[in-house]
Amino acid sequence: GGYVGVELAANLARACESASVSLIHRAGSLLPRAAEFSRNEAQRQLADAGVTVILDTAVSQVSEGALTLMPQRASSSSMAPPGGEGTELEADLIVWTAGTQPSAVVAALGLPTDSSGRIAADPMLRVSGRPSLYALGDAAVVQGAHGGAVPSTAQAAMQQADYAAWNIRAALRAQPALAFRYTALGETLSFGKDAASVAALGHLIKLNGRLASAARRAVYAARMPTPQQAVKVGLSWAVDAAFGAVRKAVTPPRSNP
Template sequence: GSSSPSVDLTLIHRADCIMSNSAEFSRQVAQGELSEIGVQVITDTAVVEITEDSVRLCSAGADPSAESFEIPADLVLWAAGSRPSSLLPSLQIPLDPNGQVVTDRFMRVAAAEDGVGKLFALGDAAKCGTLTGSETPSTAQAAMQQADYVAWNVRASLQNDKLLPFRYQDLGEMLSLGEDSAAVSSLGLLKVKGSAGSNLRRAIYAARMPTTAQAAKVGLSWATDAAFGVLRKALQPK
C-alpha cells in the first residue's frame, strides 16, 4: 500500500479567538474539526514577516523588534477578509472609516440635503443601522433582507408613501467545514453538525435559490460531486 506524507498545518490569527463574529456553536464545532485533523491554532498573534522558508511572528500589539519568533513554513496562504468597492470614494457620498456607505435606518444614503431619499445602499457596501440602533452584519442573509426593504422604500419614495425602517432578523448561521461536514444553528433552538449538518445546509441553500431551475441545478451539481467522491474513495489503493 501507499502512505501519504505527513503535513503540519498551523493557523495564525491576530484576534484572541477564531471566528469571533460567528455563533458560539459554529465556533466550537470549527475548533473541534481543526483539532481533530491536527491543525495547530495560534491566536492573539501577528505576522511580522514572511520569508522563503519561514514566518516571523509576534504577539498582537507587541513591538516586533523587541519580541518575535519564527516557525518554518514551506507554503503560506493568506486570508485577509474583504473591503468595499474602490468605486465608492469617487461617488462623493459619506463613508465610514472602513469605506462603507453610511445609511440611515431606511437604508437611505446620508448624502446632501437634496439627495436624501434619492439614493439607497445595501449589502457589504453599506453600513446599515436598524430600528434598535444595532449594526447589521455583512452577511448574505442580511443583504437579502435589506433588498426587500430597499425595493419597498424605493417605490414608496417615488409615490410619496411611508418608508419602512429596516428590521434585521437573525435566522441563524450555516458554516461549511469540508466535503461532508457543516455546522447549522438557527434561532438558538436548532443545532446540527457533521454529515447531518452538511445535508441540512445544502437543502436550505437549494431552497433559497430564486427559481426551481436554479435549485435543481445546484442539487444536481452536489449529487454529481457526491457520486464522484464515492467512486474516488472506492478506487483508492488500500
Template sequence: VEGAAEHAIPFSRVKDAERLRDRIDEILARGGPASAVVVGGGYSGVELACNLKDRFGDMADVSLVHRGDRCLEPAVDYNRDSGARRMASLGVRALMRTGVESVGQGTITLKGEDGELREEACDVCVWTAGVRASDQAEALGLETTDEGRVRVSPQLRVSGQQRVYCLGDMADCKDALSDRAGATAQVALAQADAVAWNIHADITGGVPVNFRYHALGEMLTLGSAAASLASPLFGFNAKGQLAH
C-alpha cells in the first residue's frame, strides 16, 4: 500500500510497540483533537483499537479498518461478540469491507465496498493486517508459502526434510482434523509437545504423531479494565473486570 512503509507503524516487534508508545505520548502531550486508525480486524487489531481509545479517551477518534465482513473472524463467538460490543461502547468506529489505498503524512485514504475513495485525517496509523512470517525461512532455502511460512507435514516436519521440524508462527501448520492452526502462543506450545514427541520417536524408533490441536480457550484485552475470556472446552465464559 502506497505510503504504508513510511507512515504506518507496524505491530509485530518490541521496537514497533515502543515506537507506538512514543507517538501516543507525543499526541497526548500536544493535546487537542486527534485521529488514530488501526488497520486489520484480527486479534491484535481489535485489542489495539480498544486500548488506544481507552488511552486517548475523548480527545481522539479511533477507527478500525477491515476488509472482511466482521472482526475477529477466527475467534470463538463469545469473544467475537464481546470485542464488537466493547468497541461500540468505547466509540471505536469499525469500518468493515473497507481497504486502505494510501497512507500519507497526517492522512489516510480509504476505499469502501462501493469503490469510493475518501481521504481522512490520521495522526497515527497502526498496521496489523497482512502480517508475514520472518524471511529467515527463505534465506535458509526452505519451501515456503506466499505468506513466507514454512511448509510442513501433519507431523510438523519441514517439507523435503526428514529430521527438521518447524513450529509456531513460522509453520504453515494444519491441524490433523481441521484447517490451519492459528498463529498464537497456545498453538505453539501444543506444537512443541508434538515436535518433542516426534524427535524422541526419530531417535528411539518410535511412532511419530500428527499434530492435533485442542483449544483450551482464548483471552482478549479490551482496555485497561476490560477483557473477554472464552473456553468452549471447559464451558466457561467471562468478560469485563472479572476476565481482566
C-alpha cells in the first residue's frame, strides 16, 4: 500500500485487463505519507482499474500459487480481508513491495549504521566518526538541519548530492560545511497510460489524468543528468506513443459477448 505497491497494482490491472489484481496492505489506509490529493486520486484510480484493495491485513505465509492472509485487527471496512485468520488467497503471480533494505555492500563497508543497516551520517552528510567520508541517498540515514528524518527517495538523494559536492569542496578549502535542508517539491504517481497524479508546491499544484501524465514525464526528462539523456528519454516516449496510436488504429474494436 505504499507508492510502489499502488503504482504497480494500477499499472498491472490496466496492462492485463483480463487479470484479477489484489493489493494487500497491513495498515488501515493506503499511502500514509502521501499528500491527501495523491491518496484520494490513488483510491479513485485503483477502483477505476478494478483493483481489489485489502486493508488491515498482513501476509503471514507465501507458498507456490497462494499466500496466507492474517487480519491485523477487526474491521468493518468493505476493504477488509475476505475471510478470517489464516485465509488463503490463490495467485498466479505474487509481487512483494513491502519495505526496503540497504544493499549488502553497505554492511560490508564496516561503517557505523543504524538499526535498519543504513549508514549513519550527520546533517552535513558526513559519516559518523569518519568526517572525510560522505553518505547520502537511501544507503544513509540523515538528520536534516531542522532535526527531522530525511525520506529515502530519489528527490531527497538528488538534493543531497548538491550538498555533498558543496561540502567536499568546502572541506578542501577549509570552509564551513552546509547542513542539509530537505525541500519537499512534491510527488507524482503513475497509474497507467495517460493516468497519473501530481501534487506539488504544497496545495498550489494538483493535477490528474493526461495533463498529470504529461507533467510527470516532463519533470523526469528535466531531471535527467545531461541534455542528451533527456532527449533520449523524450524520443523513447514519443516512439512508444506513436506505436500505441498505430496499434490502436489497426486493432478492431472488441465485440461484446
